[in-house]
Amino acid sequence: xxxxxxxxxxxxxxxxxxxxxxxxxxxxxxxxxxxxxxxxxxxxxxxxxxxxxxxxxxxxxxxxxxxxxxxxxxxxxxxxxxxxxxxxxxxxxxxxxxxxxxxxxxxxxxxxxxxxxxxxxxxxxxxxxxxxxxxxxxxxxxxxxxxxxxxxxxxxxxxxxxxxxxxxxxxxxxxxxxxxxxxxxxxxx
Numbered sequence: 001x002x003x004x005x006x007x008x009x010x011x012x013x014x015x016x017x018x019x020x021x022x023x024x025x026x027x028x029x030x031x032x033x034x035x036x037x038x039x040x041x042x043x044x045x046x047x048x049x050x051x052x053x054x055x056x057x058x059x060x061x062x063x064x065x066x067x068x069x070x071x072x073x074x075x076x077x078x079x080x081x082x083x084x085x086x087x088x089x090x091x092x093x094x095x096x097x098x099x100x101x102x103x104x105x106x107x108x109x110x111x112x113x114x115x116x117x118x119x120x121x122x123x124x125x126x127x128x129x130x131x132x133x134x135x136x137x138x139x140x141x142x143x144x145x146x147x148x149x150x151x152x153x154x155x156x157x158x159x160x161x162x163x164x165x166x167x168x169x170x171x172x173x174x175x176x177x178x179x180x181x182x183x184x185x186x187x188x189x
Contacts, residue, residue, distance in 0.1 A: 004055030007153055011043030014152055022141070031141045038145030046091060046146065047153045051081040066098050082154045088147045 015036065022035045045059045050067050051074045057064055070091075074081045081087050107118055131139055 004049070007047070007049070007156065008044060008055070010152055010156055011040065011149060015039055015043075018148065026141070028137075031137060034138045035141045035145040038142040039149045042088070042146040042149035043153065046095075047150055048077075048082040048087050048157075049153070050091065051078070052076045066095075070094055077157065082150075082157065084151055084154065085147060087154070088143070088150045091150075092143070092146070 018039065019032060019036055023029070023032045026032065045056055047056050049056045051071050053071075057067055057071075060067065074090075079086060080090055104120075110116070111118055
């Protein structure tokens with residue numbers, strides 16, 4: 001399995017050609033920015049390795065504790081963390097759930113202090129309507145950026161694991177013979 005730094009390199013090196021393709025396909029600079037931001041965010045902070053104590057997990061800094069329940073519920077490299085589409089959808093839903101829970105507490109405290117009215121249902125309906133009618137393209141391009149970065153991560157994990165499994169295994173006896181032969185060659189010199 002590649003290290004976190006290797007995954008970072010893959011993310012950074014694969015972004016320019018993908019950005020060119022996205023711009024050619026969409027022809028919209030603002031969509032390119034959404035894609036690029038999502039791809040970098042997913043590759044550096046929001047990828048499949050949030051299910052372990054990883055470089056991506058550490059980059060969340062003081063708020064990385066929000067990923068502890070996620071880590072305790074998912075086995076590393078499971079279908080639900082590294083699976084195509086599924087892993088990204090689960091991480092997006094998980095993060096949105098955390099944001100909504102925090103928002104509920106913040107709004108409840110603000111209501112107590114300033115006494116304003118707040119209707120969660122209206123806010124949710126209005127937000128969804130605005131997203132659907134005005135920002136659907138941006139949302140789709142953002143999700144594609146998140147998913148493509150996660151796919152490059154999972155694909156590199158699977159390819160490295162496959163390559164390591166396909167290599168012939170050396171037994172301890174073979175390794176000991178190699179060490180002895182090297183040592184005897186050094187003594188002869």
